[in-house]
Amino acid sequence: MAEFSVRPAQPEDSEAVFQLFADWQASHFGEVEIGPEMFATTLAGADSVFVAETEDGIVGHADVDGGWIGLGVAPAARRRGIGTALLAEAESAATTDSTWLTGLRAEPAAAAFAAASGYEKAWEVWLMGIDLPEDISEPQWPEGVTVRTYGGEEAEAREIKDLLDLAYAEEFHHHPATFENWSRFMFDDPMFDAGVWFLAVADGKIVGAALNWDEGYIKDLVVHPEWRGRGLGKALVYQTFAEFKRRGLPRVTLKTDSNNPTDAWRLYERVGMRKERTYEIFQKGSAG
Ligand SMILES: CC(C)(COP(=O)(O)OP(=O)(O)OC[C@H]1O[C@@H](n2cnc3c(N)ncnc32)[C@H](O)[C@@H]1OP(=O)(O)O)[C@@H](O)C(=O)NCCC(=O)NCCS
Numbered sequence: 001m002a003e004f005s006v007r008p009a010q011p012e013d014s015e016a017v018f019q020l021f022a023d024w025q026a027s028h029f030g031e032v033e034i035g036p037e038m039f040a041t042t043l044a045g046a047d048s049v050f051v052a053e054t055e056d057g058i059v060g061h062a063d064v065d066g067g068w069i070g071l072g073v074a075p076a077a078r079r080r081g082i083g084t085a086l087l088a089e090a091e092s093a094a095t096t097d098s099t100w101l102t103g104l105r106a107e108p109a110a111a112a113f114a115a116a117s118g119y120e121k122a123w124e125v126w127l128m129g130i131d132l133p134e135d136i137s138e139p140q141w142p143e144g145v146t147v148r149t150y151g152g153e154e155a156e157a158r159e160i161k162d163l164l165d166l167a168y169a170e171e172f173h174h175h176p177a178t179f180e181n182w183s184r185f186m187f188d189d190p191m192f193d194a195g196v197w198f199l200a201v202a203d204g205k206i207v208g209a210a211l212n213w214d215e216g217y218i219k220d221l222v223v224h225p226e227w228r229g230r231g232l233g234k235a236l237v238y239q240t241f242a243e244f245k246r247r248g249l250p251r252v253t254l255k256t257d258s259n260n261p262t263d264a265w266r267l268y269e270r271v272g273m274r275k276e277r278t279y280e281i282f283q284k285g286s287a288g
Contacts, residue, residue, distance in 0.1 A: 003054060003055070004052050004053060004054045004059065004060075004077070004080070004082055004085070005052070005053055006050055006051070006052045006053075006060075006082075006085050006086055006089050007050065007051060007053070008048065008049070008050055008051075009043075009049035009050060009051045009061065013049075013051050013058060013061075014036075014039075014040050014043060015036070016051075016057060016058040017039075017043065017049070017051060017058060017061045018036045018039045018040070020058065020059075020060070020061060020072055020074055021039060021061075021072060023074070024072055027075075028104060028106065028107065035190070037190050038189055038190060038191065041184075041185065041188055041189055042063075042185075043063060044184075045065070045177075045181055045184065045185050046063040046064060046065045047064050047065055047066065047093060047095065048063070048064045048090070048093040049061065049062070049063045049064075050062045050063075050086055050089045050090060050093075052073070052077075052082045052085065052086055054077065056077075059073060059074045059076075059077035059082065060072060060073040060074065060077060060082045060083065060086050061086070062086035062087065062089060062090040063090070064090045064093045064094055066094070066095055066096055066175045067094050067095065067096030067097075067098050067099045067100055067175070068099075068100050068102075069087065069090040069091070069094065069099055069100065069101055070101075070102065071083060071086055071087060071090065071101060073086070078109065083113055083117075084116075084117065087101075087117055091284075096175070096285075097285045097286060098283055098284065098285035098286060099283070099284050099285060100122070100281055100282065100283050100284075101114050101117075101119055101281070101282045102125070102279050102280070102281055102282075103279065103280050103282065104277070104278075104279055104280075105124075105278040105279065105280050106277075106278075110280065110282075111280060111282075114280075114282035115282075117284070118284050119282035119283060119284045120282060120283055120284070121280055121281070121282055121283075122259075122281045122282060122283035123257060123258045123259040123281050124257070124258040124278050124279065124280055124281065125255055125256070125257055125258070125278070125279040125280075125281060126255065126256055126257075126258065126265060126275040126276075126277070126278055126279075127253060127254075127255050127275070127276050127277035127278075127279070128253065128254055128255070128256060128265065128268050128269075128273040128274060128275055128276060129251055129252065129253040129254075129273060129274065129276045130241075130251065130252050130253075130271070130272050130273040130274065131250060131251055132241055132244060132245045132249065132250060132251060132252060133272070136238060136241045136242045136245055137238050137271075138238065139234075139235035139236070139238040139239045139242070140231055140234075140235055141200070141232070141235050142202075142227070142230040142231060142232055142235075144202045144203070145200050145201065145202045145207065145208075145227075145232065145235075146200075146201050146202075147198055147199065147200055147201070147235075147236075147239055148198075148199055148201060149194055149195055149196070149197055149198060149199065150194040150197035150199060151194070152194055156199075156206075157179075157183060157187075158179060159205075159206050160197075160199070160206060160209055160211070161179055161182055161183075163206055163207075163208075163209060163222055163224060164182075164209075164220060164222055166224065166225070167222035167223065167224065167225070168222070170261045170262075171257070171259075171260070171261065186211070186219075189213070191213035191214050191215050191217070192213070192214070193212075193213075193214035195214075195243075196212040196213075196214055196240065196243055196244070197209070197210075197211050197212065198210045198212075198236055198239050198240060198243075200223075200227075200232055200235070200236060202227070207223065207224040207226075207227045207232070208222060208223040208224060208227060208232045208233065208236055209221070209222050209236070210236040210237065210239065210240045212240055212244075214247075215249070216244050216249040216250075216251055216252045216253065217252070217253055217254060218237070218240060218252065218253070218254035219254075221233060221236060221237065221254070221264070223236075228262070233264075233267050234267060234270065234271060237267070237268070237271050238271065240252065241271070252273070253276075254268065254273070255279075256268060257281075
């Protein structure tokens with residue numbers, strides 16, 4: 001068996017790790033969806049990152065965020081136990097009882113590796129997308145609701161973060177980030193643009209939000225529990241579509257969970273989005 005070692009990643013490994021990830025994306029999707037900058041931001045936000053090294057250099061990486069583990073091994077280095085060794089390090093750095101792995105359904109190794117590592121499939125994540133049509137429906141705001149974009153004040157950012165935590169609280173796997181980590185992740189991203197952060201306001205309070213990346217990605221769509229069922233989510237999506245159309249973008253995408261307690265995918269299908277890609281989430285340990 002070829003020699004390899006696993007160690008915590010150093011800042012200077014970032015480029016090699018990005019290259020592994022970029023090669024993997026290119027082989028599956030024919031393109032790399034995020035740039036080195038955003039990748040570095042994501043890694044910087046992780047609790048820990050490990051790399052596996054052989055005499056050929058870095059051939060694998062694992063990152064841990066709470067109980068979430070991301071893992072990849074270069075094709076030429078697979079089936080030598082490197083994935084298993086990285087996973088063991090990642091699991092011991094995890095801060096939750098359960099741990100989760102994400103695999104692309106189209107990647108045959110993922111489900112086999114997850115099963116061999118004691119994981120069970122828990123749910124799916126769908127990438128949904130739409131080619132923006134010529135005519136986009138006018139947003140219909142519920143009575144008393146007005147829309148504006150994010151103004152950049154910290155108090156407002158905290159109100160948005162509280163709304164996200166409240167709206168996502170029902171998802172058992174949600175572990176709220178600190179305000180500092182969340183702000184860094186959102187505001188330092190090259191795709192952040194306050195002009196596509198739409199806030200629905202009623203009686204001076206933020207009751208819904210569509211937080212979008214400027215490249216045509218709906219990062220978060222949330223409606224306060226007391227404001228659900230009145231078309232507010234749909235209005236926020238149409239507002240988003242209209243702005244991206246005005247900016248000349250051809251497509252809008254997002255990711256949503258199969259076990260989302262509000263069945264958000266139904267709303268996305270209602271506005272014309274379709275499931276384009278499936279990821280499987282594998283879990284080890286008890287839920288909650
Ligand atoms: C999944 C992945 C990380 C596995 O890395 P790896 O270093 O090849 O894994 P290991 O050598 O430690 O494999 C451990 C066991 O998993 C199973 N396994 C791994 N890949 C497999 C495959 N392609 N087919 C069948 N079983 C496989 C086997 O039981 C293997 O043990 P064995 O080789 O003794 O039979 C790697 O294929 C990869 O990077 N895939 C792309 C990224 C990805 O999908 N990550 C998400 C993982 S859920």
